[in-house]
Amino acid sequence: MTAEELALHGVPDSVRVNTIDNAGATLLAAGSEEQRQRFCPGMAAGEIVFSVLYTEPHAGSDLGSMATTAEPAGDGWRLAGTKTWNARTAQAHFGVCAARVRGHGDNAYAATGLFVVPLDHPGVRVEPIATVNPERFFTVRLDDVVLPADALVGAPGQGWSLLSEALGMERTGVCFAGRARRWFDQLVAALHARGQLEEAERVHRLGALDAEIRSCRLLAWRAVQGLAEGRLNGAAAAAAKWWTSELAQRVAWLAFDLLGPAVHSDRHFPDLVLAAREAPGLTLAAGTSEIQLTTLATDLLDGGDPWEEPT
Ligand SMILES: Cc1cc2nc3c(=O)[nH]c(=O)nc-3n(C[C@H](O)[C@H](O)[C@H](O)COP(=O)(O)OP(=O)(O)OC[C@H]3O[C@@H](n4cnc5c(N)ncnc54)[C@H](O)[C@@H]3O)c2cc1C
Incomplete structure (x- = not known):
């Protein structure tokens, strides 16, 4: 927490x-x-x-x-x-x-x-x-x-x-999911402040992203629960790390796309400046996305179920 x-x-x-x-x-x-x-x-x-x-x-x-x-x-x-x-x-x-x-x-x-x-x-x-x-x-x-x-x-x-x-906690994705939420909320606030939340298509796109961030938080917390109970396997952690970090990165890129380079001089939204600089590293730190996907795929091809409940 x-x-x-x-x-x-x-x-x-x-x-x-x-x-x-x-x-x-x-x-x-x-x-x-x-x-x-x-x-x-x-x-x-x-x-x-x-x-x-x-x-x-x-x-x-x-x-x-x-x-x-x-x-x-x-x-x-x-x-x-x-x-x-x-x-x-x-x-x-x-x-x-x-x-x-x-x-x-x-x-x-x-x-x-x-x-x-x-x-x-x-x-x-x-x-x-x-x-x-x-x-x-x-x-x-x-x-x-x-x-x-x-x-x-x-x-x-x-x-x-x-x-x-020791990498287990980082790979639950809690920190990445938290970043996705913070950056998304600042993006919406920035668009609102600029009167750029009128288009229905944009609102739908943001709504879908909001839903993804909510579900990625649940995935991260499921991984935390597994970790606390001593049964977080490598594939489940890989799935959580991959999805949460990729999603946080997507939010950062979207903010940059929608707000443009001007976001760098907007002192009201300092996090969005940091987001663009931090985003590339999210999918590298604590194991890259390719490595997480390889771990997950190997487990699935072996017939594993990352989220199998203990019997
Ligand atoms: C924000 C951040 C913080 C970090 N903090 C620390 C720290 O405190 N301490 C520390 O020791 N390290 C730290 N690192 C380093 C991090 O652990 C490494 O960057 C990471 O393990 C990847 O290693 P690499 O950079 O050598 O890339 P490489 O392993 O050379 O990978 C380069 C590219 O090739 C891909 N690739 C590599 N192997 C495969 C494969 N088998 N299949 C498919 N694709 C593959 C990778 O996914 C990547 O896209 C940090 C990195 C970042 C970005």
Whole structure:
């Protein structure tokens, strides 16, 4: 509910998503008691911020081909590699970083470990990336970063299942559905203010979109319910993420089409300016639309039912 309210009120959510939904969920699922005590209260209080360090220059959708390595060094670990498209890293204190743990075979799924990396640690370089997105992105270079043993969260090969689980909340689509609603309401208000809500055809089109946004919210909440009950499967999350993010993107494009470039100088509707800049990333972040569709199609072709109720 917090995530939805924040999205409905246009509050930037990447710090919360990365720190609470992602790193926080990972620490709660697999962190030691000491790790939880050290990080979780500060994260909940907004005093400790995490960045998510998964994507690499040559490993995004295909994260299994990640090249960042973690090898034993004395009692601890040495990390080397490059991460990229990491949101808000300059604002963060720590990164939760996926790395291939040496000595655990070639299969990335079985060899991935998640590590807590202090972002001011020797060997860590954080470099900004210029984009049109209102979010700020960074590349993080890890040049032989030596970490203590307790930097590892869970077991060395547990990283893949942990990071997949942590993406679950984002893939419910609650935040995307919230954006779609907020942007749509601002679009209607802008058209109304300009006296551009007269044409029946336009009103019908907006009415149909309004209905889609209402139903996509229900889909997102169905996914949240599945997550809360521990039975949200990958295909259901993929369907929710795909539809909600594609719909929010369509609302942003429609606003741009109907209001034209002038929307950029209309200070009464600041969100619609941000919408046009944010929309391209919605169908990429947390897994692209093509990847969600592949997940869904694979499940359906295997005879699965993403929304099957437990018996
Ligand atoms: C707003 C935003 C926030 C992000 N935040 C973070 C963050 O905090 N931390 C982090 O680590 N990463 C973050 N990312 C990165 C994000 O996870 C990647 O962009 C995403 O996984 C896609 O990877 P890629 O950019 O390398 O694209 P690629 O994987 O190279 O894909 C390029 C295109 O090819 C398509 N494609 C790829 N493989 C297939 C396939 N098998 N079948 C069909 N089509 C395919 C994709 O759908 C896409 O259209 C963020 C991205 C965005 C946009």
